[in-house]
Every structure is written in C-alpha cells, then in structure tokens.
Amino acid sequence: MDVELFLDYTAEVKPAIDRQLAAYLECRGQGTRLRPYLYDILQGFVARGGKRLRPAMAMLACEAAGADPYLALPSGCAVEFFHAAALIHDDIMDESELRRDQQCAHIIHGVSLAINTGDYALGLVCTIVVQDQGLNDATKIAVLDAIGEMSARTIEGQALDVGWVRDEVYDLTTDDYLAMALGKTGYYSGISPLKIGSLIGGAPAAERVALEEFGRNAAVAFQIQDDLLNIVGNEATVGKDLLNDILESKRTLMVIHCLNAASPADGRRLTELLRLGHSKSPQEVAEVVGLLEKYGSVEDSRKKARSLIVQARECLNGVRPSRARDVLASMADFFLERER
DSSP states (O other): OOOHHHHHHHHHHHHHHHHHHHHTTTTTTTTSTTGGGTHHHHHHHHHTOOOOHHHHHHHHHHHHTTSOGGGGHHHHHHHHHHHHHHHHHHHHHTTOOEETTEEOHHHHHOHHHHHHHHHHHHHHHHHHHHTOTTSOHHHHHHHHHHHHHHHHHHHHHHHHHHHHHHTTOOOOOHHHHHHHHIIIIIIIIIIHHHHHHHHHHTOOHHHHHHHHHHHHHHHHHHHHHHHHHHHHSOHHHHOSOTTHHHHTTOOOHHHHHHHHHSOHHHHHHHHHHHHTGGGOOHHHHHHHHHHHHHTTHHHHHHHHHHHHHHHHHHHGGGSOOSHHHHHHHHHHHHHHHOOO
C-alpha cells in the first residue's frame, strides 16, 4: 500500500485550502465586540489544522473529471466548515475534552458559545456556494442539492448513534452499524465531497457514480478505523480522548460484534458495563476492552475495514486513468493505515 502519493498531494494543496478557509473569516467583525465571541472561536478551531480531507477530495474528483481542481476549492471548503460544525457539536454531545491536541471548544469558550459557533459554521456552507463566482447557477443548484443530502444523512446517522445509547439498544447487527456509519460519516467524509467535485468538473454520470461508490466504501472504512484508534491508538498520536467511545457506550462495530459473539454470561456482563455509561471506572473500561479482544471483535473490525477499502479501490476502475485517480487510490490506503 502506498500512502505517500496522497500525503504528497495534501501537502501540495493544504496551504491553498488553509488560506481559503481563513479568508472566509478573517475580515468579519474586525474591531467589534462580536469578534471574540464568534469569528475568533471558529477561526481558532479551524486553524488547529486537520487533514483537510474533504476539500482535497472535492478537488481530486474535479481533477479526475478533467477540470481544474481549484474550481472545487470553495465548495470543498464549504464541506470543511460543515465538518468543523459537526466536530464542535459532537464534542458537546459526547462530553469530550480533547480535539486536535487541544481542549474542545465548549470547554474553552463554554457550551453556549460553542453551539452558536457551530451554527454559524453551518450557515457559511450554503453561503460559500451561492457566492462562488466560479460556478454557474445550474452547478450551484446541483452542489446545494448535494449539500442538502449530506446534511440530512449526517444528522440521521448521528441520531442513530446517540439514540441507541439513550434507549439502551443492544440487538444490533453489522448492517445496522454500517447504515449508521454511512449516515454519520459516509456522506460528508466521502460521498458528498466527491460528488460535489465531480459535478463541478462536469464528470459523466457513470464516473460520478463510481466516485460516489468509492467514497461510500472508503468513508465507512474511515469510521471503522476511527473507532479502532479510539480503542487501540496512542493518545498522543490520536490527538483526542482515548477510550471515550467506551465511556460513552457507543455501539461501534466492535461492540456489536462482541454482543453477538459473546457467551451468554459475557454478553450479560458487557450489557451491564455499557449501561454504566460515563460512570464506568478505569477498571470497568479495561474490562470492556478485554471482552472486545477476547471475542476477536477488534480484529473483526480491522478485517471489515480492509474489505471496504478493497471494494473502494475496485470502484475506481470506473474512473478514467489520471493522477487524481491514483491519488484517490492512495487516499483509500491512508484511511486504513492512518494513526490519527
């Protein structure tokens, strides 16, 4: 697997992405009392970094269609602001403490200002597309439609993720998890930026479908790897709370596999531990991890992620040969090998 091609590409385009993101915020509210309560919070959060995967994907899809990748830069940044809002709001829902090696926005600025900042980031998404002078009106409408789909599917996935914990739902299957992950992550971290980039690039329908299917499989694998890193990753490398999924009793693929594979006694014990939520002691968190390892649930998730990446790469056969297609194949490998 060659991840260097994708890492080289992101290093190439990241400065332009960062400049574009900053430009949407740096002139707003200058010299006013509003600035520190909104624009500085969002600009500071975005400036923490991140992989800039979503703008990069939009640009790559546009290039794969034979067009100038920078035509998709503003719309890719719109998806990145959606991502920022999702992270800010998710951290509040999950009671997280760390994000990108720093305290979460709601801890630094308070819950109310963090929610408001996330709301503003969501409002920017459509505004960026509407004001993009590089797109004609028909393309803007198509991109906005894709953003509406992305927003709805993401919120649906989040509803399942949170609702299963609230209602103590345990009778779940692999397919249930995949449907949740597809909504929660699959659209805004795969399907949608690729769809948007291919629309802007004028890709034929068959290539758009191939890119979307690639994004579907790769992004769900990305979420599974995210779940794995929360259990077996290095906290200093991951840059956010380790084992937080266990504390939150999230229904990850590992947990669902274990609930279905465990002996009746161990299944009952795992359910008891999950019901404790955030009140789990460090020993009880370790007990959950031990059960996941005992029943091969960690390895099962690794195998599923690998299988999805194989499927993703096969989808690229429906895209014309190009540097962009090669970089996307490398990105799929990166999704599987990343350590944060």
